[in-house]
Amino acid sequence: METPDNPQLPSPTPLPATVAIPYIALETILSGISHVTRWQMLNLIHQMGEPLSISDFADHLKIQKANATKHLAVLCKSGVVRKGRGKLYGIPPYFLVPGQRALDLGAVVLRLDRVDAV
16 A cells, blocks of 8 residues: 555566576575665665775775675675675666666565665
């Protein structure tokens, strides 16, 4: 039911058949996102629109680099974030919901528009 505090998300735009979206088990997703700092990291990547370094996360979230590294390792292990060139961390584009602050992980849709409230 749609209310001002809980609007309905539109159905995700189907991807072309050539894009292979990996299956991530629900328990893997939930363990990967089970900390508020990791939600904030996902939100930061989404807001910035580009992969970020460990220093970027530490500076923006006011956490130590060691903590940023640990949280990013959990996100990478869960498959929600990927480590790319130059040790930059980003969200795989097939998880992004066009026009929304949300990630569609198959079993779970993460609404990043609610992260600011935590």
